[in-house]
Amino acid sequence: MVEKIFSLHRAFQEERLHEKERHLYDIYFLLKRPEISSRLGSKEHRSIKENIALHDLKFNNKHLPENLDFSKSLIFSKNHAQSRITRKTYEESLIYFGKRPGFDEMMEFINYFSKKF
Secondary structure, rough: OOOHHHHHHHHOOOOOHHHHHHHHHHHHHHHOOOOHOOOOOOOOHHHHHHHHHHHHOOOOOOOOHHHOHEEEHHHHHOOOHHHHHHHHHHHOOOOOOOOOOHHHHHHHHHHHHHOOO
16 A cells, blocks of 8 residues: 555656556555554554655655655645546546445545555
């Protein structure tokens, strides 16, 4: 899940969010799993973020947030203009399986946990 957060943040910064909107759906369902959501903000979570950041820096990714704190990333703001584009893509896409949550429900649930990202 941490890689998906990095990828979403980077795509948002590079204005390529339409390529990664499926990650929001994946993050939503991953956060529903207590073994994942309970680890947010832990030392293990921080270590994973640091390892991914080191890897990203090797490939010249300059879009890392200060202190690897993704909680303020605008990608997790359901009211942001680019999120509206994501809403349209999400609602029209055929790459989802089973019953998918509504866009607002999904974003509110992700936003609840995003302060620990």
